[in-house]
Amino acid sequence: MTIYPEALAAHLEGGVTTVCHCWRMTRRDAAIKGFTDHDRRLMVDGTSFEPLAGFSATEARDTLGLAVDTVDVEGVLSSDEINEADISAGLYDDATVETLLVNWAETTQFARLRNATIGKITRRDGAFVAELKSRIHALDQVNGRVISRSCDAELGDARCRFSMGSPGFSAAGAVISAETPEMLHVSGLGAFDGGWFELGSIEWTSGALAGRLAHVAGHVKGQAGVELTLQPSEASAPAPGDTFLIKVGCDKTFATCKAKFDNALNFQGFPHLPGNDAAYGYAVDGDIFDGGPLVA
Template sequence: MTVYPEALAAHLEGEATTVCHCWRLTRRDAVVKGFTDHDRDLTVDGTVFRPLTGFSATEARDTLGLAVDTVDVEGALSSDDIDEADIAAGLYDDATVETLLVNWAAPAQFAKLRSATIGRITRRDGAFVAELKSRMHALDQVNGRVISRRCDAELGDARCRFVLDQPGFSATGAVVSVATPDRLRVSGLGSFADGWFALGTIEWTSGARAASKSYVGTHRKSGAAVDLMLQPEERTMPEAGDAFLIRAGCDKAFATCRERFGNALNFQGFPHLPGNDAAYGYAVDGDVFDGGPLVP
């Protein structure tokens, strides 16, 4: 329930009102942008809200219970404040958006209506539509450990503990040619076995994607050439000559952790977890019940 300051509440009870909506957007990189459906700039709570983007919103709804409320916000990509490349690069993913009700005749009178995060962003005809999801959507996220046979750590993180930046598990290369935005022929990886970098990561060190990360789907050798298939993404297309740092990937299986990385002691899954057949089975003459591991 929104609590309105006394001055704003008194204004809303009058015969005529001078109110508008403002949106304060805070990206994950701490950049703050302000937008309003008013026709001039407003400074509210230390943030300048600009009308240049033509922001408009659909009907907003607040419901009781744990349901996730959503509202769509539209804007023009031609604005200096909203750049299509930034959207494609993911800078607006999971950004926080605060919706304010403001008395534009007296900007000190305002109330925060809701706080939400940006979910899906779609683009069409030079404009974008961003879905704002209420904080209840966090209840739909997986929290804590997941009990599964496969590892739930990221290769090289604090739980995995494997050092990727060592010879044999990382390498530098460059794009030779681009067949499609996600299929690249590269140099510098000819000494590695087929599939070694599958499911790995690429950090771009030059070109339009510099300082961004991509994820490798497949790694194949075609004679003396090496092809990488990247996971689909809506980002700037790489070009011949773009340099990168690539790191090996992991399919999260216990056998891969043990044989490829020698890191079985830090495996963060449960490879010996009985499956449904074992859990619901019963003793049968001839079966082995010696308490040995299910995965050797």
């Protein structure tokens, strides 16, 4: 339940109010941005909130129980503070958003309505719609380990223990040409077999995309040279000459862990987990199933 400061509560009980909404967004990189549906810049609680034309919010509901409350915030990409490239790069994924109710005529009067995280962001016709989820959505996430044949560690993390700095598992390259943003002809990878960097990642080290990451869907080595296929994104295509650092990926199977990384002792899956065929394989017509041992 929102508790309104005494001065703001008194203002809300008056015949005429001068209130607006402000959204304070904190990205995972700690960058803080403020936006408001008011028509001028406001300084509230130490943050500058920029007005954005067409910025609005849908109905918000606070419900009892464990259901996830959501609200959509919609706006036109008319400010340098928000742009398509940053959204495509995932800079706003899982950012925290604090919603404030502010008396714009006296900005020291404000109340915090809710805290949320950004869920799904969609873009259409030059505008964005960001879904804000209440923090209770974290209770829907899977916690603990899932028993499966495949590995549930991330390549190179503390559980995997593979050193990503090992020779031969990363390389520097450059773009020769780009048929599309996802289909690239590159140099610098001629010493590696085709498929070696499949499921890996690219960090751009120069050009307009410098500092951004992309994921490798395919790595082909042919007579025409080396071709990389990146996972689809809305980022612009790299330019010829743009350089990158590419790292190998892992398909999470025991065979790959053993043959490609020589890391079988640290495999974080259960490759010999019996499946349904093994579980039901003992059931043979005519056998006696009286609760006794199946194996003598």
